[in-house]
Amino acid sequence: xxxxxxxxxxxxxxxxxxxxxxxxVGALPRASLAADKVIKIGFLAPLTGAVAAWxxxxxxxxxxxxxxVNAAGGVKLADGNYMVEFVAYDNEYDPAKARTGATxxxxxxxxxxxxxxxxxxxxxxxxxxxxxxxxxxxxxPSDLSPDTTTLIAPTEVHPVYVVTGVEWLAENKPELKxxxxxxxxxxxxxxxxxxxxxxxxxxxxxxxDEPLLFDPATTDFAPVVTxxxxxxPDIVCLDTCYSDYVHPIAxxxxxxxxxxQIISATADFYDQxxxxxxxxxMEGFIxxxxxxxxxALNSDQINFDDPNGFFAxxxxxxxxxxxxxxxxxASIMDLWKAAAEKAGSAEPDAVxxxxxxxxxxxxxxxADWWGKDLFGIDNALVGDWPVVAIESGKATIKEFxxxxxxxxxxxxxxxKHMKAYDQMWDQRS
Amino acid sequence: xxxxxxFIVGAAALITLPxxxxxxxxxxxxxxxxxxxxxxxxxxxxxxxxxxxGHVVIMGVGAYASALxxxxxxxxxPVSILLGGIVAALLAVLLSFPLFRMKGFxxxxxxxxxxxxxxxxxxxxxxPFGGAKGIKGIDPMxxxxxxxxxxxxxxxxxxxxxxxxxxxxxxxxLWRIERSPVGLTFHAVHWQDKLAEASGVNLRAYRTxxxxxxxxxxxxxxALLAHYIGTINPNSFDVEVMVFVLTWAIVGGTGTxxxxxxGCIVLTVxxxxxxxxxxxxxxxxxIYGAIMILSIxxxxxxxxxxxxxxxxRRAKT
Numbered sequence: 001x002x003x004x005x006x007x008x009x010x011x012x013x014x015x016x017x018x019x020x021x022x023x024x025v026g027a028l029p030r031a032s033l034a035a036d037k038v039i040k041i042g043f044l045a046p047l048t049g050a051v052a053a054w055x056x057x058x059x060x061x062x063x064x065x066x067x068x069v070n071a072a073g074g075v076k077l078a079d080g081n082y083m084v085e086f087v088a089y090d091n092e093y094d095p096a097k098a099r100t101g102a103t104x105x106x107x108x109x110x111x112x113x114x115x116x117x118x119x120x121x122x123x124x125x126x127x128x129x130x131x132x133x134x135x136x137x138x139x140x141p142s143d144l145s146p147d148t149t150t151l152i153a154p155t156e157v158h159p160v161y162v163v164t165g166v167e168w169l170a171e172n173k174p175e176l177k178x179x180x181x182x183x184x185x186x187x188x189x190x191x192x193x194x195x196x197x198x199x200x201x202x203x204x205x206x207x208x209d210e211p212l213l214f215d216p217a218t219t220d221f222a223p224v225v226t227x228x229x230x231x232x233p234d235i236v237c238l239d240t241c242y243s244d245y246v247h248p249i250a251x252x253x254x255x256x257x258x259x260x261q262i263i264s265a266t267a268d269f270y271d272q273x274x275x276x277x278x279x280x281x282m283e284g285f286i287x288x289x290x291x292x293x294x295x296a297l298n299s300d301q302i303n304f305d306d307p308n309g310f311f312a313x314x315x316x317x318x319x320x321x322x323x324x325x326x327x328x329x330a331s332i333m334d335l336w337k338a339a340a341e342k343a344g345s346a347e348p349d350a351v352x353x354x355x356x357x358x359x360x361x362x363x364x365x366x367a368d369w370w371g372k373d374l375f376g377i378d379n380a381l382v383g384d385w386p387v388v389a390i391e392s393g394k395a396t397i398k399e400f401x402x403x404x405x406x407x408x409x410x411x412x413x414x415x416k417h418m419k420a421y422d423q424m425w426d427q428r429s
Numbered sequence: 430x431x432x433x434x435x436f437i438v439g440a441a442a443l444i445t446l447p448x449x450x451x452x453x454x455x456x457x458x459x460x461x462x463x464x465x466x467x468x469x470x471x472x473x474x475x476x477x478x479x480x481x482x483g484h485v486v487i488m489g490v491g492a493y494a495s496a497l498x499x500x501x502x503x504x505x506x507p508v509s510i511l512l513g514g515i516v517a518a519l520l521a522v523l524l525s526f527p528l529f530r531m532k533g534f535x536x537x538x539x540x541x542x543x544x545x546x547x548x549x550x551x552x553x554x555x556x557p558f559g560g561a562k563g564i565k566g567i568d569p570m571x572x573x574x575x576x577x578x579x580x581x582x583x584x585x586x587x588x589x590x591x592x593x594x595x596x597x598x599x600x601x602x603l604w605r606i607e608r609s610p611v612g613l614t615f616h617a618v619h620w621q622d623k624l625a626e627a628s629g630v631n632l633r634a635y636r637t638x639x640x641x642x643x644x645x646x647x648x649x650x651x652a653l654l655a656h657y658i659g660t661i662n663p664n665s666f667d668v669e670v671m672v673f674v675l676t677w678a679i680v681g682g683t684g685t686x687x688x689x690x691x692g693c694i695v696l697t698v699x700x701x702x703x704x705x706x707x708x709x710x711x712x713x714x715x716i717y718g719a720i721m722i723l724s725i726x727x728x729x730x731x732x733x734x735x736x737x738x739x740x741x742r743r744a745k746t
Contacts, residue, residue, distance in 0.1 A: 047711045056711065090710050095665065096460055096658045100701075103585070104453030123565040123660030131583055185552050186561040186664065215549070217667060422555050 039075055039082040039346050041333070042105035042114035044098060044125070047090035050216070053243045053268050054117050054139070055090075058329035060318045062086050062115075064310060065330035075337050078344030084333075087111055095124025102128040112346040113336055115329050118143040119187045122151070135348035137332050139325065142191045144375035145425040150348060153371075153380040154335045154360060155328045157403065159192035159240055160374075161385040162265050163199040163410075164401035165286045168387040169235070169263060170203035172398075176234040176261055178206050182224055182249070183239035185213040192240035192265060194417040200237075201417075202410040208233050214245075221245070225252035238264035243323070247273055254281045262286070267390070268323035274393055285390040289324035296386070296397040301365040304331055331363040335381075364400060373411065374418065376425040443593055447586045455585035457701045459592060461694065463653050466596045468677045468689040469603055470646035475683050476607065477639045478619035479536050482671055483524075483544030484647055489666030490547065491517040491648020492655035497557055499568040499656070506570050510595075510652040517648025518641045520547075525637040541668065551663045563662025567655050582657075592653050599646050604686060606642065615639050680724050682731020691732045696721075 043062060045055030066084045074081040087109045089101030098121035105111045106128065116122065118138030129136055129150050138144075141153035141160075169176060179200050183189035193211045200207055208231040214224050228236060236253060238246055246264055253262065254277035267273065267287040274282045290297065292311035297304070304310070304327065314326055339355035340346050359366045360381040367383025384400040407414065418424050447455045471484050481487075495513030498504045504512070524543050531539045551558040558564065570582040570591060580587040606612050617625040618635045626632055655661045673696075681692020699720065704713045728734060 048714050052711075088710060090705075090713070093664075095660050095662075096654070099658055100453050100456040100460070103456050104451070107452040120562075120662055120664060123563075124658045126565075127569075127583060127659055187662070190561060215552075216664060422560065 036074075036083045037080055038085050039340075040085050040087050040109055040111040041336075042102075042109065042111035043086050043088040043329070044091055044101045044105060044114050044121075045088075045117040045329075046093040046121075047088065049092050050242055050244050051093040051117065051119075053323055054325050057268075057318070057321050057323040058115075058117075058325040059086065059088055060321060061310075061314060061326045061328075061330040062333060064313055064317065065333050068305075068310075069333075069337065075346070076341050077346060082346070084337075091116075091121050093117070093119070093121055095121050097124075098122075099124040099128060102134075106132050106134050112340075113137070113348070113351065115332055117325075118153075126151075133348055135352055137336075139328060140188065141371060141375055141380040142187070142423065144371060144377050144379050146376040148377065148379070150352065151379060152352065152355070154355070155331045155363060155381070157371075157380045157382050157385075158188075159195040159265065160380075160382065160403050160407070160414075161288050162192060162195050162240070163202070163406045163414075164385050164387050164403065165263050165265075165288055166196065166199035166203050166205070167401060167406060168399055169261065169286060170205060173261065176205065178208050178231075178233045179235035179237055180208050180212070180228050180231065180233040181237040181239055182212040182214060182228055182241070184216045184218070184241060184245060186216050188240050188242075189213065190421050191418065191423040194421040194423050195414060196237055196239060197417040198410060198413040199406075201413050202406075205235065211239070218245070219248075221248045221252045222256075225249060225256055225258075229253070229256060229258050233260060235261045235263060238262065240265040243268040247276065250282075250285075251276045254278070265289075266324040267388075267395070269320070270390060270395060271320070271393070274390075279393045282390050282393070287388050287390075287395075288385060289395075290386050290388045290397045291322065291395045292327055294395070294397045296400075301384070301400075302363065303361040303365065304334065304363040327363065334363070335360060368404065370404060373407075373415065374424070444590075447589050452585070454702060455589060457697065459585050459589050459657060460654070461697045462589060462592045462596050463650050463657075464674075464677070464693050464697065465690050466599050466650040466653075467647055468674055468681075468693045469600055469686070470643040470650065471674055471678055472643075472683050472686070472689045473603055473606065473615070473646075474639050474643040475678065476612070476615040476619060477636050478622075479532070479636060479640070480675075481640075482537055482541035482668065483547075484540075484643070485666045485668075485671040485674060486544035486547050487517050487521060487644045488647040488651035488654075489551075489661065489663070490520050490644075490651065492651030492661045492666070493551065493558060493564070494648070495652030496564045496567040496655045496661060500564065500566070501557060506568055506656055509568075510649060510656065513652035513655075514645045514649035517651070518645030521641045521644030522637060525633075525640050529633050529636050529640075544668075544671075548663045548666065559662070561663065563660060563665070564655075565660045567659045567661065569659060570656050588657050592657075595649065595653065599649060603642075603646065607686060611635075611638070676721060680721060680728075680731060682733035684730065685733045685737075687736070688731050688733035691736070695732060 043059050046052050047056050066086055070083045074083045087105055089105055091098040091101045102125045105114055113135050115137045118140035122138060122143040133150055136151045138151055138153050139156040140158050144151060144153060181196055183193050212228055238249055250273050263286040266289055267285060292307040297307040314322055338361060339351045343350035343354035356369050362381050362383050365384045367381045369378045370382040371380035372378050382403050384402050386397045387399050387401060388395050389398050447458055467488055474481055491513035494516035495509040498509035498512050499506050528536060528539045552561050572581050582588050614630055614635055618632050622632055677692040677696055678689045680696060682688035700713055700717050704716055709716055
């Protein structure tokens with residue numbers, strides 16, 4: 001008897017149906033919601049801890065997105081308009097907590113879609129995704145594999161976009177000939193290391209040393225930086241270090257008198273870095289995440305709605321909190337909303353089919369579903385990505401560069417380095 | 430008769446408990462059950478007076494070993510879990526040679542260093558440990574039926590029943606060890622080491638024994654965790670997790686068998702259920718820390734002292 005109850009929902013469809021029914025029953029007393037039909041979206045990312053900088057600002061951005069969309073009438077599906085409500089769960093970047101969070105969001109909150117940061121947390125969630133058929137998104141396409149049919153990477157194709165910065169440097173500062181790199185030794189750092197190595201090789205920039213991999217528990221970066229710059233490199237690459245590492249490393253580079261070029265995937269809260277170092281030191285710092293008040297984002301190719309207004313509202317509500325992910329989850333929601341409206345339904349199957357039908361409206365321009373070579377599945381949306389430089393204390397988009405174009409020329413190098421770091425989808429244990 | 434009644438009521442409560450919980454609370458219950466074994470095994474080591482900072486890494490050794498036994502060698506998962514515990518215990522014996530040349534604070538630091546070396550080895554050797562990404566796709570416990578109940582180990586209720594049975598058996602063994610002459614000797618090694626040595630007790634051998642036993646059970650806890658979530662990585666067993674184990678032990682108290690268990694239950698429920706339900710999602714570390722400081726200030730002997738006070742008050746009336 002008990003076993004029969006426990007068995008309920010073991011197929012995808014019956015599971016989702018029973019979950020929806022349970023949620024509907026749970027929602028009955030809340031009469032206030034009856035007037036407005038509501039679609040719940042799960043936000044399963046680190047909101048506390050070292051990786052919170054890539055979760056919390058994204059949730060804040062989503063709240064602004066929801067206010068704007070709801071004010072404009074919500075999501076228009078076949079059976080009427082739905083208001084959007086985000087339900088967040090702090091997974092603390094822990095796979096076990098991510099599993100608990102996914103279970104809660106699907107089976108208790110009845111969400112229609114779950115956004116994640118991904119990385120270490122995705123393997124904990126994958127069995128839940130397989131069992132329920134829920135549609136998930138990740139910011140880290142290295143989570144993708146042929147088995148992850150309901151996982152999409154529709155905004156950030158980390159780490160492929162980092163090639164744009166290196167390519168831009170090689171073209172615009174050809175005097176830079178040598179580089180060194182450091183990264184935290186984890187699921188986020190390693191694929192990025194492989195990609196930067198491919199980008200430097202493609203650009204003809206010599207690596208002076210093997211990438212310096214440090215433990216994520218590192219707090220004293222003085223010895224790391226000392227070793228890093230001991231060979232007088234032209235470029236110091238900070239890979240995809242968390243902001244908790246980028247800041248002290250930049251500070252150490254400043255204190256130890258480094259005068260060369262710095263390149264990094266992110267430079268979250270760069271104003272604080274400038275305050276800790278100097279405007280002159282940070283001048284020309286290259287990274288990949290723009291402020292959304294940048295005039296370049298007002299061009300016709302941009303699909304993100306009112307980026308300047310979004311940035312202003314964000315800074316008004318969350319001053320000093322703008323970071324790499326502030327717009328990314330909201331941008332994923334743009335794609336999800338468009339797909340759900342096209343499908344006329346919020347059902348995961350219908351949404352993913354509609355989403356992958358033709359070109360995708362990526363925030364930085366129309367893009368293609370891509371990834372078979374690298375990830376074993378075409379579930380990453382890839383197109384243009386901006387190269388950003390700090391100029392006079394302000395992030396400025398220098399240029400948009402096309403990732404598939406780079407890959408067409410240098411894809412073999414990327415695969416070579418990915419294989420060397422065991423980062424190809426078929427090498428992940 | 431009274432004990433039998435308590436046992437029956439307790440067992441019935443544990444069997445029915447998950448049916449009163451939400452899905453996510455059932456998930457938390459699974460992890461709580463596993464953590465009870467972890468913290469109880471830790472207490473056995475503290476009986477000898479030694480506090481380790483490597484216990485969570487040892488748990489990881491059991492998790493990695495069990496995952497590899499089932500994934501690479503195709504061993505049956507329950508056998509892998511048992512072997513995971515044995516590997517953790519054997520590694521503890523190996524580590525005891527350098528570590529038990531130290532005592533007290535030095536042992537604490539030495540155990541931390543040993544743990545970090547093990548974690549670095551997991552990262553360094555991508556084959557077979559998977560490097561920084563760890564191991565994914567770990568075989569789950571195979572489903573089976575016992576007639577009246579079908580165990581589907583994707584479901585938290587099923588895994589809770591399995592882990593509760595294993596943890597209960599382990600706790601019973603730990604309890605029996607503590608109550609045995611060996612357990613009494615552990616106490617003597619802590620409180621009367623000179624006298625014990627003068628009486629012919631081999632201090633180092635008993636410390637090693639406690640370390641190996643506690644590591645073995647921590648290894649089983651790690652293996653249970655690995656086969657439930659299906660993935661492990663070096664960060665799952667870092668010093669931050671160890672701080673939680675220490676906190677459970679300190680807040681609960683280590684004077685009694687149930688002290689650390691009480692600490693683990695109260696703090697987990699507080700952190701994972703109460704604070705989340707109250708909407709303090711992002712302020713949990715702050716509130717959790719404040720509660721910890723207050724409990725240490727006002728309950729220096731841990732939560733177990735509250736229970737003892739209640740029991741002694743009842744005895745007087």
